[in-house]
Amino acid sequence: MARNNRNAFSELNHEQLYDRWHKHTKHCPSCRQSLILIDKIKDFCQNFTAVLAILALLLIAINLPIKIIFIPVLLGILSLICSYKLDSMRQRFLSSIPKTGLPVVKLY
Numbered sequence: 764m765a766r767n768n769r770n771a772f773s774e775l776n777h778e779q780l781y782d783r784w785h786k787h788t789k790h791c792p793s794c795r796q797s798l799i800l801i802d803k804i805k806d807f808c809q810n811f812t813a814v815l816a817i818l819a820l821l822l823i824a825i826n827l828p829i830k831i832i833f834i835p836v837l838l839g840i841l842s843l844i845c846s847y848k849l850d851s852m853r854q855r856f857l858s859s860i861p862k863t864g865l866p867v868v869k870l871y
């Protein structure tokens with residue numbers, strides 16, 4: 764009985780996980796195009812964050828003033844936030860279930 768319930772639950776989850784992708788995104792050229800663009804920008808942000816982190820370490824290593832090191836660190840943090848935002852945006856093209864938290868349930 765418990766096993767049956769779990770199976771039904773996981774099937775429902777799987778179906779819901781891909782609902783938006785199957786219902787819309789995979790058929791919609793502009794959404795697929797946006798998805799590709801989001802992926803590209805996200806990759807860029809992640810690489811940019813890594814480069815800025817290395818740059819900050821190099822600047823620390825050559826003993827530059829903190830005020831100058833602050834710039835790549837700040838940009839790195841912004842770029843990291845950007846890639847997280849893009850990731851959750853990407854998720855919205857694929858599924859109505861958000862990456863974190865519960866989906867919004869409309870009762871009426």
Ligand SMILES: [Zn+2]
Binds near residue numbers: 788795
């Ligand atoms: Zn679309």
